[in-house]
Amino acid sequence: MSTVGNSTNIFWHECAVGNIDRQKLLNQKGCVVWITGLSGSGKSTLACSLGRELHSRGKLSYVLDGDNLRHGLNKNLGFSAEDRTENIRRVGEVGKLFADAGLICIASLISPYRKDRDACRGMLPDGSFIEVFMNMPLEVCEERDVKGLYKLARAGKIKGFTGIDDPYEPPLNCEIELKMADGICPTPIDMAGKVASYLGEKGFLHYE
Ligand SMILES: Nc1ncnc2c1ncn2[C@@H]1O[C@H](COP(=O)(O)OS(=O)(=O)O)[C@@H](OP(=O)(O)O)[C@H]1O
Ligand SMILES: Nc1ncnc2c1ncn2[C@@H]1O[C@H](COP(=O)(O)OP(=O)(O)O)[C@@H](O)[C@H]1O
Numbered sequence: 001m002s003t004v005g006n007s008t009n010i011f012w013h014e015c016a017v018g019n020i021d022r023q024k025l026l027n028q029k030g031c032v033v034w035i036t037g038l039s040g041s042g043k044s045t046l047a048c049s050l051g052r053e054l055h056s057r058g059k060l061s062y063v064l065d066g067d068n069l070r071h072g073l074n075k076n077l078g079f080s081a082e083d084r085t086e087n088i089r090r091v092g093e094v095g096k097l098f099a100d101a102g103l104i105c106i107a108s109l110i111s112p113y114r115k116d117r118d119a120c121r122g123m124l125p126d127g128s129f130i131e132v133f134m135n136m137p138l139e140v141c142e143e144r145d146v147k148g149l150y151k152l153a154r155a156g157k158i159k160g161f162t163g164i165d166d167p168y169e170p171p172l173n174c175e176i177e178l179k180m181a182d183g184i185c186p187t188p189i190d191m192a193g194k195v196a197s198y199l200g201e202k203g204f205l206h207y208e
Contacts (some may be wrong), residue, residue: 022102028059029204030099032092032124033195035108036117036171037134038163039149040141042188043108046134046178049192050106057196059205062098064091066109079160085116092120099128104204112162114169127202131174132195136185138163 004010023029033050035043047063054061066087070077074090077083088111098105111117121129141163142150153161160166171177176198178191186194199205 019100019102023207026060026102027207028102028104029128029207030102030104031128031130031199031204032095032099032105032107032120033130033132033199034095034111034117034120035106035132035134036111036174037136038138038141038168039110039161040144040146041134041136042178042185042191043110043134045188046132046191046195047106047108049188050195053189053192053196054104054199054205057205059104060102061104061106064094064098064105064107064109066091066111069109079166081113084110084112088113088116088120092116092123095120096123099124104199110162110168112166112168114171117171128204130176130195130198130202131171132176132178133171133174135170135177135179137180140180140185 002010019030035046037043044065044067047065051061051063069091070087073094074087077087088109091107091109095105095107107120111120117131121131123129145151149158149161150164152158153164162168176195178186178194180186196205
């Protein structure tokens with residue numbers, strides 16, 4: 001019997017089928033691929049491209065996209081520092097459940113604060129939180145401006161927009177950094193291939 005947060009007198013219930021059984025069934029190892037970067041840096045594109053690549057290799061993955069989750073699970077949250085922290089905490093917890101289910105969970109969120117990403121890393125077993133930094137220059141993201149949000153932010157019509165008047169703290173020790181080379185951005189397929197190769201090398205795409 002214990003107290004966790006505001007929950008008192010709670011018990012942990014073990015089930016007969018565990019994480020290892022599920023991973024064996026799926027012939028893969030559960031993990032969280034956490035894609036972080038500015039709005040417009042290509043997070044969602046990479047997440048979907050990676051999901052497709054893994055699917056084609058017969059591996060089960062699921063994308064948790066920041067924008068999409070704000071339509072449901074996180075629709076009561078805004079973009080204050082506190083709300084962003086809660087947003088990331090919730091997605092970290094959901095990612096932990098997906099990884100425990102044996103899936104390769106692909107989370108794509110701006111996740112601007114290092115301490116929040118590190119807290120999610122701390123929820124997962126060592127090695128199974130793979131932080132991918134979309135290191136795209138602000139000018140490139142702003143030039144893309146698919147949703148017109150940078151324009152609104154520059155005009156002062158959106159307050160607290162990441163990269164404009166709200167901070168983005170780049171990772172210090174991420175597993176994978178994706179960036180432009182000679183002014184050219186690698187294709188989403190190339191980026192997905194790089195992440196999938198990492199997962200293969202680290203043994204996530206088989207269970208033996
Ligand atoms: N103020 C502000 N700052 C940054 N982004 C904003 C803001 N307001 C709305 N949006 C839109 O919300 C998307 C980011 O949601 P996230 O859940 O990934 O953000 S966070 O991780 O909580 O910072 C983000 O989507 P992406 O462009 O896919 O990153 C924006 O479309
Ligand atoms: N590797 C890439 N090379 C060129 N353009 C890209 C690449 N990845 C994404 N894009 C384009 O950039 C824009 C923003 O991508 P998106 O995945 O929505 O970013 P985010 O989820 O980080 O906001 C889209 O128009 C997308 O087609």
